[in-house]
Amino acid sequence: MKTFYFDENSTALELIRNRDLSGKYAVVVGANRGVGFEITRALAFQGCYVIMACRNLTLAQTACDTLCQERNDIKIEVMELRLESFASVKEFSGKILARNISLDILILNAAILETSYQLSDDNLELMFQVNYLAQFYLARLLLSKLISTDDARLVIMSCESHRGGNLSRTDISGHTLNVAKSEFNFLQVFCNTKLCNLLFTSELNRRINNQKNLTLICKACHPGNLLPTKLYWNWTPFRILNIFTNKFSKTADQASASPVLLATVDRDYFKSKESFYWNSLAECNPSDEANDSVLAYRLWEISEAILIRCTNSFDDFLSNGDQFSSFTKINQTN
Numbered sequence: 001m002k003t004f005y006f007d008e009n010s011t012a013l014e015l016i017r018n019r020d021l022s023g024k025y026a027v028v029v030g031a032n033r034g035v036g037f038e039i040t041r042a043l044a045f046q047g048c049y050v051i052m053a054c055r056n057l058t059l060a061q062t063a064c065d066t067l068c069q070e071r072n073d074i075k076i077e078v079m080e081l082r083l084e085s086f087a088s089v090k091e092f093s094g095k096i097l098a099r100n101i102s103l104d105i106l107i108l109n110a111a112i113l114e115t116s117y118q119l120s121d122d123n124l125e126l127m128f129q130v131n132y133l134a135q136f137y138l139a140r141l142l143l144s145k146l147i148s149t150d151d152a153r154l155v156i157m158s159c160e161s162h163r164g165g166n167l168s169r170t171d172i173s174g175h176t177l178n179v180a181k182s183e184f185n186f187l188q189v190f191c192n193t194k195l196c197n198l199l200f201t202s203e204l205n206r207r208i209n210n211q212k213n214l215t216l217i218c219k220a221c222h223p224g225n226l227l228p229t230k231l232y233w234n235w236t237p238f239r240i241l242n243i244f245t246n247k248f249s250k251t252a253d254q255a256s257a258s259p260v261l262l263a264t265v266d267r268d269y270f271k272s273k274e275s276f277y278w279n280s281l282a283e284c285n286p287s288d289e290a291n292d293s294v295l296a297y298r299l300w301e302i303s304e305a306i307l308i309r310c311t312n313s314f315d316d317f318l319s320n321g322d323q324f325s326s327f328t329k330i331n332q333t334n
Helices: 034-045 057-070 086-098 126-147 160-164 186-209 236-248 257-264 293-310 314-319 326-333
Strands: 025-029 049-054 076-080 105-108 153-157 217-222 277-279
Touching: 025 034, 025 126, 034 049, 034 057, 034 105, 034 257, 049 057, 057 076, 076 086, 086 126, 105 126, 105 257, 126 153, 126 186, 126 293, 126 314, 153 186, 153 257, 160 186, 186 217, 186 293, 217 257, 257 277, 293 314, 293 326
Parallel strands: 025 049, 025 105, 049 076, 105 153, 153 217, 217 277
Antiparallel strands: none
């Protein structure tokens, strides 16, 4: 086991500068800027083959070219992934599954903050789909490849805003997750999507632990407070606040350290570290709601039900023997 020396100001590259990731393959969602870009840089510069999964191919290719100019020996490529479209998620996952490569690392990093009510291509509230459900869908479709790779990692980005989530086991439903325009409060929706990501992480860990001989490690993390990224820039109060907090906030390369640590550290590092949620390179206790196993189970079931309704293929995927589905178990007993 390699010894790591770091503090909360360490950058991702500093964290893994002595680590050889040659032969490993990673998919980084939302990789063309900010934290995702720095995750890509760190992994690629240490030898990992990185697939940048991005919505805007022009921006993604520019980011890719920038990294290749810095280091001409790295292995990265750009692939289109539009999280506002379940069809795009299905197409992307199909291409990954068809390739004769391992999937050592999947980092779900995409997030948006929309101050106005918008619908996705699938007629769902946009933040709910992009920040949570489409990435849940992607992970579910790619789980078979992850679990067939020894010591694979799934890292799900959340944030401390999850503590503002108001989901509960007594009232969680498709309607409270996919809110109508009349019920739309953009900050509440954003906080709920971040809570969903933690509940997803918790429930997936439970299902992994219920199976024998699975080596997949799944963790969620908060990259840092008030980061100088584009995520909040269409909300004017944050842009004003950022003027005053920018010099105290983590940089994007510092914020990328936590997900890179979770994606690359030796699995022995986690032996005495049981938490599924990390903040500033350390374990962190999430909110009571995020620790609610009943709420996590209900979210999983509702998420599957929405995907069955909104896609033409997820029910077939489940019926073909997906080992993590509640619906599969129900169908097998009937």
